[in-house]
Amino acid sequence: MPRQADNDDGRSLRAVNYDEQDGVTAPAIPRPATRGGFDAMAPDADEFLQRAGRGDTDAFAALYDLLAARVFGLVRRVLRDPAQAEEVTQEVFVEVWRYAGRFDPAKGSAIGWVCSLAHRRAVDRVRSAQASADRERRVGATFGPSDAGAGYDEVAEQVELRLEYERLRRCLDGLTDLQRESITLAYYSGYTYREVARLVAAPVPTVKTRMRDGLIRLRDCLGVGA
Amino acid sequence: MTSPEAHTLTGAYALDAVEARDRAEVEAHLAVCPSCAREVRELRAVAEILGGAVLGTPPAGLRERVLREINGTRQLPPLVTDLDRERRERRRLRLLTVAASAAAVIAFAALGAVGAVAIDQRGELADVRAQVESLDSVLAAAAATSARPMAGGGQMAVLELGGKAFVDMRDLPNLEDGRVYQLWMADESGVHSAGTIDGKANRAARLIEISRNVVSMKVTIEPAGGSAQPTSPELVDVPIQRAGG
Structure with a gap:
């Protein structure tokens, strides 16, 4: 690492000396394991993303290999259309590259950072002007409250059968129907809470609250957080 | 939007289920409500797990297209957020009220912790990280009072600590390939070399042993590997202020 070589003049205390390229205090100390064992690949992703932030294209390629299936899977789930999903996935990774220098590992994991960027972009696309008229129709007419549960069934179908995600399924099953529908329709189909309220024929404040208390219940069930 | 309203939107916000207007309002609220910000972080971690549950096989050729596109795409420099700036400003104000010598004592006590940090590296990693970060903030804040702008951009602060100089350089502009910053x-x-700093570093900190005779620290731009003597004009010259005279 260059930062080691820089200090080889022997006048320096290694523990204090460091260079930063992303505005983060980052002495060469490995990060502790991430929460809950959900992401064994998290430390790799963090390292690859930080290196990508310094212009390392090999590290960026490694990051792509690690996360492409997640990003594409999530984006396609929200957009439904494989061609659009491919386009958005490409945009997401290029944006990851552009902003990699601004990733701050003190504020969260690289996987979380990439994942939430991908989700936001997918949702932006699905809500874009082109799609909105179409969606309005669907929300208003085609979908009725009885169809709302479909969101969850499809998700359940696609949930990977890894042990960790078995746990997620169990935790989802522990929610009330309205909590589960509100969360899955919002997250996996990209609806706003107002749209979800119309879909499930529930008052807007109720849906807002169910999203929050449902997520809190999931958080506790999954053992996520501080 | 009133705070209680923004409060109930944390779930929808974490799911990206808010409209742009709501999003801005929630974010404004999060900036002033640490417990809400914490809740959002936790709920986003749940969303991350929901996201990890749907995998897909990316189309063939996508990898190549992405890698080709990034090769022609410029990266953005790291961002100093308002929050960072505020935090730094607060630290600075706090430390300004302490006499310079007292600040040096605090920083020096923290240095003791660093010895332990180096030894304990294999042990409590999270603690170590927190200690190093708090050490950095103490040193950087104490040094900040001496910060001087550098020609061409960036700033450098120097704090003398009983025979050592803590050098803190920030907002350094990227140098062209093959160039490094060199400390003198x-x-x-x-002038005598005190080591080099990567030309692409945005921030750098050094603890350097200095003799009683050293009166200031300077920086120049030199070819990779450094020079025996400066070969370019100095960017900054920060006098050493010795605590306790």
Whole structure:
């Protein structure tokens, strides 16, 4: 690492000396394991993303290999259309590259950072002007409250059968129907809470609250957080 | 939007289920509500797990297209957020109220912790990280009072600590390939190299042993590997202020 070589003049205390390229205090100390064992690949992703932030294209390629299936899977789930999903996935990774220098590992994991960027972009696309008229129709007419549960069934179908995600399924099953529908329709189909309220024929404040208390219940069930 | 309203939107916000207007309002609220910000972080971690549950096989050729596109795409420099700036400003104000020598004592006590940090590296990693970060903030805040702008951009602060100089350089502009920043110690006899800093670093900190004769720290731009003597004009010259005279 260059930062080691820089200090080889022997006048320096290694523990204090460091260079930063992303505005983060980052002495060469490995990060502790991430929460809950959900992401064994998290430390790799963090390292690859930080290196990508310094212009390392090999590290960026490694990051792509690690996360492409997640990003594409999530984006396609929200957009439904494989061609659009491919386009958005490409945009997401290029944006990851552009902003990699601004990733701050003190504020969260690289996987979380990439994942939430991908989700936001997918949702932006699905809500874009082109799609909105179409969606309005669907929300208003085609979908009725009885169809709302479909969101969850499809998700359940696609949930990977890894042990960790078995746990997620169990935790989802522990929610009330309205909590589960509100969360899955919002997250996996990209609806706003107002749209979800119309879909499930529930008052807007109720849906807002169910999203929050449902997520809190999931958080506790999954053992996520501080 | 009133705070209680923004409060109930944390779930929808974490799911990206808010409209742009709501999003801005929630974010404004999060900036002033640490417990809400914490809740959002936790709920986003749940969303991350929901996201990890749907995998897909990316189309063939996508990898190549992405890698080709990034090769022609410029990266953005790291961002100093308002929050960072505020935090730094607060630290600075707090430390300004302490006499310079007292600040040096605090920083020096923290240095003791660093010895332990180096030894404990294999042990409590999270603690170590927190200690190093708090050490950095103490040193950087104490040094900040001496910060000087550098020609061409960036700033450098120097804090003398009983025979060592803590050098803190920030907002350094990227140098062209093959160029590095080089630190120099100046005394009556001339200048002596105190090591180099990667030309692409945005921030760098060094703890350097200095003799009593050193009067200031300077920086120049040099070819990779550094020079025996400066070959370009100095960017900054920060006098050493010795605590306790």
